Amino acid sequence: MASSLCFHRLRRTLAILTVGIMVAGANAQAFTSVVIDAGHGGRDPGSVWNGMFEKNLCLDVAKRLNALLQDRNMKTVMTRSRDSYVDLGERSAISNRQENAIFVSIHFNASRNHSISGFEVHYRSKRGLTLAKSIERGISKAVNARKREGEWKDYKVLRETNATAVLVECGFISHTKEAARCSHPDHRQALAQGIANGILAVKTKL
Numbered sequence: 001m002a003s004s005l006c007f008h009r010l011r012r013t014l015a016i017l018t019v020g021i022m023v024a025g026a027n028a029q030a031f032t033s034v035v036i037d038a039g040h041g042g043r044d045p046g047s048v049w050n051g052m053f054e055k056n057l058c059l060d061v062a063k064r065l066n067a068l069l070q071d072r073n074m075k076t077v078m079t080r081s082r083d084s085y086v087d088l089g090e091r092s093a094i095s096n097r098q099e100n101a102i103f104v105s106i107h108f109n110a111s112r113n114h115s116i117s118g119f120e121v122h123y124r125s126k127r128g129l130t131l132a133k134s135i136e137r138g139i140s141k142a143v144n145a146r147k148r149e150g151e152w153k154d155y156k157v158l159r160e161t162n163a164t165a166v167l168v169e170c171g172f173i174s175h176t177k178e179a180a181r182c183s184h185p186d187h188r189q190a191l192a193q194g195i196a197n198g199i200l201a202v203k204t205k206l
């Protein structure tokens with residue numbers, strides 16, 4: 001009696017597990033394009049510290065990321081590819097016109113507390129969290145910088161974008177040493193490589 005009960009329980013558990021795996025499999029679909037959103041631009045400089053304009057750093061990393069993903073045969077769309085102002089609603093609208101895409105917004109951070117440094121990846125959905133964690137791992141391996149814990153954020157650009165969306169804060173330009181690192185093209189290339197690796201690592205897992 002006891003063993004038969006156990007067997008039934010085991011069968012039920014296996015059935016639940018099988019259904020769970022099938023559901024997970026059905027939900028997992030490879031995204032085919034990446035919307036790359038360089039933060040700020042034009043009349044919106046973003047943070048300005050240590051002689052650097054956030055908007056320029058964002059665009060530079062976005063262009064590098066664009067090239068790296070295209071090299072890996074990913075379709076990419078940039079919300080801006082020059083120093084132009086694009087409002088937040090339009091950024092989401094550009095993304096929402098794409099089929100089967102993810103959305104990656106690129107920013108740099110600043111704080112009045114000059115001792116704060118590090119990168120962080122924010123999200124607003126469960127899939128966003130998966131993508132954020134993967135990009136975090138990618139950046140951690142690619143650059144020598146402090147990893148800060150990404151958070152659930154109700155940012156307009158994440159909220160209004162239908163695709164799985166994250167916002168990468170690449171580093172604090174208000175921190176003297178990090179600003180010096182960010183001013184280096186090699187560091188920005190490594191950041192872009194880390195983000196690209198993080199994206200490609202979850203290509204079939206989101």
Ligand SMILES: [Zn+2]
Pocket residue numbers: 039040046047054107108
């Ligand atoms: Zn920003």
